[in-house]
Amino acid sequence: MYYRDTYAKIDCDAIAHNLSLLKKQSSKALIAVLKANAYGHNDYWTAKTAMESGCCMVAVSSLDEALSLRKQGFYDQILILGHIRPQDIPIAIEQHVSVSVISAEWLNQVVACCSDLRKLIFHIKVDTGMNRIGLKKIEDVHRAIDLILDHNGIPEGIFTHYACADSESKEMCEQQFYTFKEIISACKYPFKWMHAENSAALLSYEDTLTNAARCGLAMYGISPVKSDLDLHPALSLFTHITCVKRIKKEYVGYGAAFQAKEDCIIATLPIGYADGFLRTNQGRFLYCSHEWIEVVGRVCMDQCMVKLPYMLPVGTPVEIISKHCPVTQMAKDLNTIPYEILCILSDRIPRKIYYHQQEVAIINNRLHDQNP
Incomplete structure (x- = not known):
């Protein structure tokens, strides 16, 4: 119910339509990005639609956003892309929420706070040029894998984020891609998921290394780059x-x-x-x-x-x-x-x-x- 004559209409069928087009665009598994209440569209219904449309998991920005979905009855895999306080790791374990390794210091604090990380899924963030969060050195990635395994955690994924995927020039994407590829090759670890592409990269720069892509804006029907896809705004x-x-x-x-x-x-x-x-x-x-x-x-x-x-x-x-x-x-x-x-x-x-x-x-x- 509402009592003021202003409202937003959210078309979940449009989201499903867009995801079907994105799946045809790429052979990779899709991770539905639901940050900021699914870009204002409502987290729960977008998550429900995404999983029914074949996405492998959803991603949010924080533990608060993950818990919002859990409290609404969403039980599929949720990956936190941003920072979670080390002392809150037990909540992530209890709620079966996957977390991102954002720095070597952060992971050290996590294992200091919680020595048993049993069943906690980690995706290791690699900073290839965004200079926001993530590990830059290969030795830090190696050590992160070892620390997670030594404390019974699961290093399920590794990912990076393109800084200029919406630019006509793909020079920056190329640089970041090859940096990411070198790190993964040096790791020699069988990650289940490797992901780098956001919506812009998914539509204009498909790499040959990763097996998953993070779809955000395009899922909601808006292309961040020139595209012939018949996306429907939701x-x-x-x-x-x-x-x-x-x-x-x-x-x-x-x-x-x-x-x-x-x-x-x-x-x-x-x-x-x-x-x-x-x-x-x-x-x-x-x-x-x-x-x-x-x-x-x-x-x-x-x-x-x-x-x-x-x-x-x-x-x-x-x-x-x-x-x-x-x-x-x-x-x-x-x-x-x-x-x-x-x-x-x-x-x-x-x-x-x-x-x-x-x-x-x-x-x-x-x-x-x-x-x-």
């Missing part, structure tokens, strides 16, 4: 007109940032920057009743104002992200990337989940409500 964002008034040559909004040059019609929408609809949307156009309507005045915390071409009734729906207003265009207008637009959509916005062409749930985290 998230749409709608609001509704709550107030309409005629004004003369008056100011609108905070700071009197907009002044009507003539008599016009102003409508108010119940969405603002606290929902992730940023102040920089001022001056952009939304889609309503087959018309483009301009956001005028400064976007407020909870509301914004638009200029209508003619009188429309309260309750008229307005498209913010849709086939008419793609998130890629919004990102371009705001000089950012689609990832950021999707991830900042607040949990104030309920998610209507559509699965097998039916509405199956309304997720409203503010009401702790996940009922159909």
Whole structure:
């Protein structure tokens, strides 16, 4: 249930469609990346759809995100791609959550905190040029494998991350790939999973070494590179007109940032920057009743104002992200990337989940409500 006329529609069938295309694009196993509440799409339903579509596991950024899935009844493999505090390793073991080795120092702290790592699955992160997290030296990778095995852990995977996979030039990818290949060859360890490709690399730079790929943005229907794949965006964002008034040559909004040059019609929408609809949307156009309507005045915390071409009734729906207003265009207008637009959509916005062409749930985290 929700009580404010703003919501996002999440199309799980679109996610399944995109994954089917990505599986045809690559012969590798797919790891579904669900960071930041599945890029704003809802972690549980995206995870459910991903596993039903044949993914080998899902990946999240933190233990909190992993536990969110476990508490919702998701029991398949979860890999934490980022940092987990060494003292929290027992929770990962208890919840059967796989973790990433992010540094030699981190692994030393882990074995100091928990000498028995029985059944804990590790993926060793190799830093091949991103310089964020990961092991850079081959001797550190060797020692990580030995430490994990000596403490009854399972060194299941090894992975790296391309820094420039969305660039036209693949020179950086080539450098990182060969660094990664050299380290794996030197390890001589039979890792079950080796993965390096993100969505951009999966679509534009397929390596011949790894056997799994991490799909994030492309799974949600947005390509980070030029691609002929018929990806379907899975998230749409709608609001509704709550107030309409005629004004003369008056100011609108905070700071009197907009002044009507003539008599016009102003409508108010119940969405603002606290929902992730940023102040920089001022001056952009939304889609309503087959018309483009301009956001005028400064976007407020909870509301914004638009200029209508003619009188429309309260309750008229307005498209913010849709086939008419793609998130890629919004990102371009705001000089950012689609990832950021999707991830900042607040949990104030309920998610209507559509699965097998039916509405199956309304997720409203503010009401702790996940009922159909």
